[in-house]
Amino acid sequence: MSHSDSSQHPGTVLRKRFLVPHGLDVDRLATDLGVPANRLDDVLAGQRSITADMALRLARYFGTSPLYWMNLQSRFDLHVTGQVLAGEIERDVQPLHKDVA
Template structure:
């Protein structure tokens, strides 16, 4: 079974929330009380959704919840980290033979 790369939550925000509502990045940034540059970084997958940003999104859009945004971010981050797990340079403990 092949597990695919979970979408970055910024892509989801852009494609499923901002674009369908025909909102501008400038307007959404103003409603979130963040800079346009900050929001743009999230939307272009160059920045993660922080707990603060997740709560801002929940307060502005209602749904999905902040918890959901953070779960999306965590799934994406974990998948990305797993792609480079050999760089962690760790190995499992060997079972002790009695």
């Protein structure tokens, strides 16, 4: 997984690396995964996260690991949250300093 993947929503990765190369559209993939098309559409639009259920379905379908999909989501979430809260966290949370005996 490249560094740029961490700043991309998993739906973008799903579209670019899986839908487009396989010539799939939302309706076909949703049907094959057994999920509503609007749910998948929301993932692809970056409006919905990859859940464990979706990760398992995508992994089975594309022959990947469920962790691949969950890691994409976790990395994205950390990237976005870090961008928003980095200054506040740095200000509010002091690192633990272990006592030197």
